[in-house]
Amino acid sequence: MAxxxxxxxxxxxxxxxxxxxxxxxxxxxxxxxxxxxxxxxxTSTESVRKWVRQAEIDGGVRAGKTxxxxxxxxxxxxxxxxxxxxxxxxxxxxxxxxxxxxxxxQVLIDFIDTHRADYGIEPICRVLAEHGIKIAPSTYYxxxxxxxxxxxxxxxxxxxxxxxxxxxxxxxxxxxxxKMWLHLRRQGHDVARCTIERLYRQQGWEGARRLKKVRTxxxxxxxxxxxxxxxxxxxxxxPNQLWVADFxxxxxxxxxxYVAFIFDVFSRRIVGWRAATRMTTDLVLDTLEHAIWTRQQxxxxxxxxxxxxxDAGSQYVSFAFTERLVDxxxxxxxxxxGDAYDNALAExxxxxxxxxxxxxxxxxxxxxxxxxxxxxxxxFFNNERPxxxxxxxxxxxxxxxxxxxxxxxxxxG
Numbered sequence: 001m002a003x004x005x006x007x008x009x010x011x012x013x014x015x016x017x018x019x020x021x022x023x024x025x026x027x028x029x030x031x032x033x034x035x036x037x038x039x040x041x042x043t044s045t046e047s048v049r050k051w052v053r054q055a056e057i058d059g060g061v062r063a064g065k066t067x068x069x070x071x072x073x074x075x076x077x078x079x080x081x082x083x084x085x086x087x088x089x090x091x092x093x094x095x096x097x098x099x100x101x102x103x104x105x106q107v108l109i110d111f112i113d114t115h116r117a118d119y120g121i122e123p124i125c126r127v128l129a130e131h132g133i134k135i136a137p138s139t140y141y142x143x144x145x146x147x148x149x150x151x152x153x154x155x156x157x158x159x160x161x162x163x164x165x166x167x168x169x170x171x172x173x174x175x176x177x178x179k180m181w182l183h184l185r186r187q188g189h190d191v192a193r194c195t196i197e198r199l200y201r202q203q204g205w206e207g208a209r210r211l212k213k214v215r216t217x218x219x220x221x222x223x224x225x226x227x228x229x230x231x232x233x234x235x236x237x238x239p240n241q242l243w244v245a246d247f248x249x250x251x252x253x254x255x256x257x258y259v260a261f262i263f264d265v266f267s268r269r270i271v272g273w274r275a276a277t278r279m280t281t282d283l284v285l286d287t288l289e290h291a292i293w294t295r296q297q298x299x300x301x302x303x304x305x306x307x308x309x310x311d312a313g314s315q316y317v318s319f320a321f322t323e324r325l326v327d328x329x330x331x332x333x334x335x336x337x338g339d340a341y342d343n344a345l346a347e348x349x350x351x352x353x354x355x356x357x358x359x360x361x362x363x364x365x366x367x368x369x370x371x372x373x374x375x376x377x378x379x380f381f382n383n384e385r386p387x388x389x390x391x392x393x394x395x396x397x398x399x400x401x402x403x404x405x406x407x408x409x410x411x412x413g
Contacts, residue, residue, distance in 0.1 A: 007042065015040055015048050016055045082123075089119050089127045106152075108135050109143045158184075158191055159199055171380045174356040176200075176207025182386045208355035226322065229333035230309045234345040236266035239399050240295060240303060243271065245310045246346035247283060250358055254366035259374060260287040262308075263349050266402070268387050269395030270349075270378050271295065275371040281318045284310075288324060304329035311335045311343040353377065 015036055023032040029052075030045075037048045056062040065073070092115055112124050112135075125137050148156070162180060165187075166173040175183060177200040181193045200206065236242040247260035258279045262272040272291025276283045288308075295303065308330050310316035317334060325332045335342020357377045364370050386392040393401065 007047070011040065011042075012051050015042060016051045019048065019052050020055070085119055085123055086127045086130075089115070089124055090131065093128065093133075102133055105135070105139070105143070108133065109140060112140050113144075155195075155199060158189070158195065159203065161189060162196075162199070162203075162205075169380065169384070170361075171356060171377060171385075173205075174208040174360065177205075179207065179386055182392050183384070186386070208352075208360065210351045210355045226317070226332040226334045228309075228336045228342065229307050229331060230335075232341050232344065234265055236264075239264055239266045239269075239402060240300060240306050241266060243291065243306060243308045244343060244346040244349075245284065245287065245308065245316070246343055246350055247279070247287075247313075247315075248350045248354065249279075250364055250370050252364040252366050252370060257364070257367045257370045258283055259353075259370065260284050261346070261350060261353070262287055262291040263346060264395070264399075265345060267395040267398040268349065268390060269382050269399060273374065273378055275367055275374055277367050279315070281315045281320055284313075284315045285321055285324060288321070292328060302329070306330045307333050309333040309335070309343065310346075352381075 018036045018040075019029070019032050022036065023029050026032040026035065030049075033045050033048045033052065037043075037045045042048055053062065053064075054067060057064040058066050058068075093111060108128070112121060115124060121137050121140055125135055125140065128135055161184065165180075165183065172180070172183065177197040178193065180200070181191065181196040184191055184196070230242065230244075234242070234244065242265040243262050244265055245260065245262045247258055250257045250259060255277060257275055257277055259275045260273060260283050261270055263269065264271050271294045272287045272289070274283055274287040274290060276286075292303070295301075306329075308325055310333070312334050315321065322332050353374075357373060358364075361373060382395045384394060386394055387398075390398045
């Protein structure tokens with residue numbers, strides 16, 4: 001907006017009139033302008049010269065745009081500026097304007113607060129009112145000085161807690177609203193699930209999403225295959241009754257890395273895992289050795305009765321792998337041919353690994369990088385991540401609860 005003149009209109013008109021009437025008494029017009037300006041106390045002779053030129057244009061003596069035309073141009077420019085500003089305001093508000101229903105008042109207050117420096121409070125309120133969302137500038141000012149409501153203060157506390165947890169453990173940032181609600185309840189925060197869902201929507205948070213699985217299993221039709229002892233019934237009444245195993249791949253800068261896992265179906269616990277650069281029998285055999293060692297560390301040395309289930313990958317039906325299972329008294333099981341769900345539970349668990357760690361945390365440098373981060377994820381998976389299939393317990397909690405209940409039983413007789 002143009003700065004208003006410091007000289008009143010009456011003084012400007014008088015100065016122009018006196019210059020026009022007296023310039024014949026001076027050797028040239030510039031001398032008349034300097035003299036009249038000095039006598040009237042006008043410090044800028046250039047201003048007086050411009051006033052005289054405009055008066056000559058308005059009178060038809062000199063070519064140019066008249067004052068009326070200049071005023072009209074200025075009004076049009078101001079109108080165009082208002083239209084551009086209104087258009088920018090509407091673009092910024094498109095997120096809640098397209099919904100149809102009136103957004104909550106706090107949403108409007110936050111929108112005005114965000115854009116007030118760019119467009120001004122009154123213009124924003126006027127444009128919104130013209131499009132059916134009425135909010136007065138006084139409403140905004142009242143909201144700014146009003147103390148936050150009890151709910152708003154509580155929301156701010158919960159958001160701060162969630163942000164702190166997501167910052168402390170980046171894998172918690174893969175949690176959706178439900179798992180974050182379970183995590184906070186486990187931490188002692190008394191908060192409703194619907195509150196977490198609402199705050200997740202407001203903050204734009206969301207959990208990890210799974211993508212399509214890439215096939216890595218390559219069957220060996222010439223190899224002998226153990227029977228399918230599971231028949232897609234992935235259920236166990238106790239730990240070490242049924243293990244499922246599978247492996248996946250991770251693309252890195254130095255080549256493909258393969259990561260194998262063994263899960264205990266009862267608790268969903270990862271009892272063994274291994275990362276390597278080759279998709280060989282040694283990969284799955286080392287994973288099995290890790291699982292056996294894990295149970296030995298917990299004092300479990302007899303695995304007889306355990307069923308180890310895999311798909312028909314050539315690594316899992318190899319002689320060395322099957323012989324190691326037999327040595328430990330473990331019954332091998334291989335999924336049926338042509339069955340897309342023959343090892344569904346292991347594939348689902350590995351899907352979590354890809355969704356929560358591999359895709360969000362890439363790119364990966366090499367096998368050492370993948371191995372270190374997988375170690376952290378496995379520890380998080382077993383000790384902190386709740387699972388809906390086991391009543392929202394963590395794998396370690398599920399096993400501890402099972403053994404605690406069994407130890408409390410005393411024989412009668």
